[in-house]
Amino acid sequence: MIRRDIPMWLFLALAIGGVVALLVSYELLSARQTRINPKQTTIPSFAKLNEGLQKIFQPQGTEENPKPPMFWNDMRATLWRLFVGLGVGVSASIVIGVLMGAYRWIEAPLSPIVMFLSKIPPTAMMPIYFAVAGTDQRMFTSMVALGIFFSMAQSIYQAVRDNVTDESINKAYTLGASEMEVIFEVIWKQILPNVIDCVRMQIGPAMIFLIAAEMVVSDAGLGYQIRMQSRVLNMNVVFVYLVILGIIGLIAEFGLVSLRRWLCPWFEEGTR
């Protein structure tokens, strides 16, 4: 029957079983590929993946001119770009989204533009970012920021419009709140969980733009390393980096959900 519960131990067993099945079939596939071509690097075995893992933590450069291991170098570059981009994009979209939701005369001129631009895939706009913003940090920041800005502004504006009732605003006015107080004490507090969820949703797309751009114009970063290592067919390093990307995603997801639960315990999940 649909939605019939299963015991917790069975659920856990199946969950672990799924992961184990995936890993075992991967290793079998790798062994099979190795039988066909003993030198293959396409589907590296776990031993080879381990080598890849060692490799990314090895110090680079020469003795006179040591450089940090590629992992730290790439993580620093990518995360910095991501945080700066997200920071700018999120703050801008909160300001614009809240204003659009609060004032009809701001909503009117901006909503068609925001709605339209949020539909253009930011990766398709990459050539324009390269041409306009150069190729350094400014380009990455503007790309990530603008890439998430339009769709985030759109969702925040909708959250203000739909989730903040007229009654709560009128109550605040009746109690003598100023416009600023209504915005900060009523609107902002009510949409905060939506904003956090929005950020959570936008990290994936932001990573897509960032990795795509890094593959093309960067000399450090996860995207750069994935391109270079796949170019020299070190697929074991590529796979390790993909796992790292997955872990970053999980950490971001978990962190933001916990943040929301901590800041907005009143927010009921799944009732949006």
Next chain:
Amino acid sequence: MRKTFMSSRSLVATFMISMAACGMATIGCGDSKPPAKSGAVGGGPSATAPPAKFTLAWSEYPSWSIFGVADEVGLIDGKAGAMGSIEKKYNIDIELLLASYDQCITLYGNSQADAVCITNIDILGAAGSRNSVAIMPTSTSAGADACITAGIKSIDELAGKPTRGLEKSVSQYCFERCLEKLGKNPADYPFSQMDPEQAAQAFQGKDEKIPSIMVWNPFVMQSVRSRNDAHVLFSSESIPEEIIDMVVVGKDSLGKKGGSDFAKAVVETFYAMNQRMNDEKTRDATLVGIGARFAKLELEDMKTVVTQTRFYSDPKDAVRLFTEEKFQKETMPLVSKFCVEYGLTPAPLELSFGTGKGVIDFDTTFVKEYLEQPKK
């Protein structure tokens, strides 16, 4: 009770999920199968079997776009299941895979293509995952890779200023070798990663942070023209016959049934096209054809391009290159050293020249056989 077993929406969803599952299964199979499935799927090998299928991955580059033009003029048919005149002669079916250069390397290295158009530098990286045989050189860079600067008039001025280009590639190799030849220490000349097309665009857009780029054609030509202050500081002209464009076949693919016929057909196609290029009557049309497959260049530009990318249009010249001492004892060891230094290969690879012993063998057998063919 449940008259409608599934609503239309859930039917659609089920359909899509099963399609996706099928797709994944196919991809999975594709990866795990041996390279470029030869022969029919169900049928076993038989004497009158359909022609063996081989794939050649190529990217747009003057001496490789030739294969695209050969498809157009009917010497070979690049679609699977269709054959041109040379394919019929050898009873093999060549499938042409057009991809970006980097993708070609990945396709070949991961055994998704039997043969690839690649340089003598990048093949060392690929040969680390697949034993390879270089069957013929197609051209050599004689100015097609260049360091272009703006506002930097001499090599001494370039010291300490960043040059952008593709790392661990022909560009970086050429950059360092030219500097060495000019008596400089490459360590004083920073080189940092950027896709050559983006680097050229940024340079052409007068990005102040990009005063120097090391790129290949067509970007060399475009960048030099785009700005009055652009200036070729040095180019692959200083290192003649060090950067070699080639066709390489996987040793496994060459050993398959029809493998050597495939190699012969590729060689014959290349020289047949070169004859068209050297013949007064067909020269311009062939160049225009190549130009259409190389950055959409026009005839006049193509005439320049073929001087900067010198074709090995004479098979004797190809044999000379692969068998001469300079290539075997100087060029390739230098390339090998570069590859180890930049991590393309963990350790020097064993190279061989016609003996078939090395992980990469430079083999002139097929070119020689072409030379010995009775000329019609």
